[in-house]
């Protein structure tokens with residue numbers, strides 16, 4: 325399937341990616357921040373919980389049936405809708421029959437508890453099961469294998485490599501240029517990659533580049549031997565169209581823009 329094509333979700337797809345939100349750094353009308361639904365190998369995983377994505381998630385699945393939630397890092401534009409999920413699961417009647425595993429950097433549960441003014445995270449025990457990520461962390465749900473690889477951001481951050489049925493999706497999370505991206509995207513059928521910044525002058529914290537330019541996304545896709553590139557998390561100084569064109573020129577392979585509502589076979 326071409327990178328630019330869209331497909332309706334079909335249970336026969338070995339692995340599919342549904343785009344819930346792509347915006348950076350704040351949501352807009354019809355445009356939540358980072359979030360995706362990954363389906364394959366008998367599992368459904370909500371990947372990143374940017375503001376607005378819990379609402380979109382409900383268009384595509386029953387959140388109480390999620391196999392897992394996977395959070396790349398704890399910046400609010402990737403994690404704030406965990407609060408929405410807590411309200412749904414704890415108070416809204418969307419109660420999962422078993423606590424939903426949440427793979428996230430350490431301290432995620434304590435952040436939620438602190439925001440809600442709770443003395444500790446014990447109130448989450450019945451609905452969410454927090455499992456801290458670490459470099460090369462793996463988890464398996466059904467026949468879906470999830471591997472976390474450390475990437476370069478200004479907080480603890482991971483990219484995701486998801487595999488089932490011989491198909492591989494790689495997701496950059498938020499990152500600057502780093503070797504982890506090459507391992508993450510090596511031979512991936514679809515590389516979902518951020519292109520947050522316009523130039524080298526922005527996206528730096530303490531001298532370290534913590535986001536990718538479109539050219540970086542394209543170059544890493546090429547070097548990693550990814551088959552297709554899907555550009556996401558485009559920041560306010562770029563348009564998704566311009567970022568995708570620049571990434572495509574650097575990649576030299578099939579490149580598309582991630583759009584809310586897209587369902588793509590990996």
Ligand SMILES: [Zn+2]
Pocket residue numbers: 397399477498
């Ligand atoms: Zn971030």
